[in-house]
Amino acid sequence: MLSVRALTREFGGVRALDGVDLSVAPGEQLCIIGPNGCGKTTLFNVITAQLPPTRGEVMFGGRALTGLAPHQIARLGIARKFQVPSVFEDLTVTENLEVARFGLPAQAEVPDLPALLRQIQLAERAQVQAGHLPHGARQWLEIGMLLAQAPQLLLLDEPTAGMTGAETLATAALVRRLAQEAGTAVVVVEHDMRFVQALDARVVVMLAGRVVADGRFDEIRRLPQVRDAYLGAHA
Numbered sequence: 001m002l003s004v005r006a007l008t009r010e011f012g013g014v015r016a017l018d019g020v021d022l023s024v025a026p027g028e029q030l031c032i033i034g035p036n037g038c039g040k041t042t043l044f045n046v047i048t049a050q051l052p053p054t055r056g057e058v059m060f061g062g063r064a065l066t067g068l069a070p071h072q073i074a075r076l077g078i079a080r081k082f083q084v085p086s087v088f089e090d091l092t093v094t095e096n097l098e099v100a101r102f103g104l105p106a107q108a109e110v111p112d113l114p115a116l117l118r119q120i121q122l123a124e125r126a127q128v129q130a131g132h133l134p135h136g137a138r139q140w141l142e143i144g145m146l147l148a149q150a151p152q153l154l155l156l157d158e159p160t161a162g163m164t165g166a167e168t169l170a171t172a173a174l175v176r177r178l179a180q181e182a183g184t185a186v187v188v189v190e191h192d193m194r195f196v197q198a199l200d201a202r203v204v205v206m207l208a209g210r211v212v213a214d215g216r217f218d219e220i221r222r223l224p225q226v227r228d229a230y231l232g233a234h235a
């Protein structure tokens, strides 16, 4: 579904992405890990056209995204969560989801609210004001607002930053449920190894702008270059 080919992005002398090849299948879950500055956020920025690539291309559903604007890419079915949550604090959870669905074409196949609330594990807090939600639940609501648009692919950049251990594990469960129930593919950039372990999915390891390993979590964690370069004491 998503296919990134020979993607390179330079900033002056810095090669933030250096010939990245990566494919994501429909409904697949994938974690991208790697040390600070290895190019993870830049990869998302190029996929969603916040930044043009220096070389290489991004294909989605068989078409090249070259030259499209971010909103056009969103309309094709790629939703992205940024690190700063942007929920409407004065509105309830349900109202936030309704706002997010507003403006979709009438014929669009949007998930119904009860299903959405269940997916983001906020069914019991549907009438709570978003401003009163704890940090983790706010992040889930923001994911719900993206899901309200029924994307085929969801990109999450460090969604568990600032979460408690319990919230982090609940977020891994949420991502798994998305693939199972809605068939949504999810690519998650994540530093928290508790999340990566709990998701137990495919893991791509980046180092200095390159993909250095790509496999199941169980295989990846055993690679010496991965242990040394990134996993450290966690492995």
Ligand SMILES: Nc1ncnc2c1ncn2[C@@H]1O[C@H](COP(=O)(O)OP(=O)(O)OP(=O)(O)O)[C@@H](O)[C@H]1O
Pocket: 011, 014, 015, 016, 034, 035, 036, 037, 038, 039, 040, 041, 042, 043
């Ligand atoms: N807009 C920009 N202008 C100049 N340099 C940039 C820009 N964006 C990223 N870089 C550089 O590109 C490299 C990759 O940065 P990027 O933010 O993609 O890393 P990251 O893997 O997301 O790191 P982190 O784990 O800290 O979020 C870094 O050297 C960074 O300084």
Ligand SMILES: [Mg+2]
Pocket: 040, 041, 042, 157
């Ligand atoms: Mg980043």
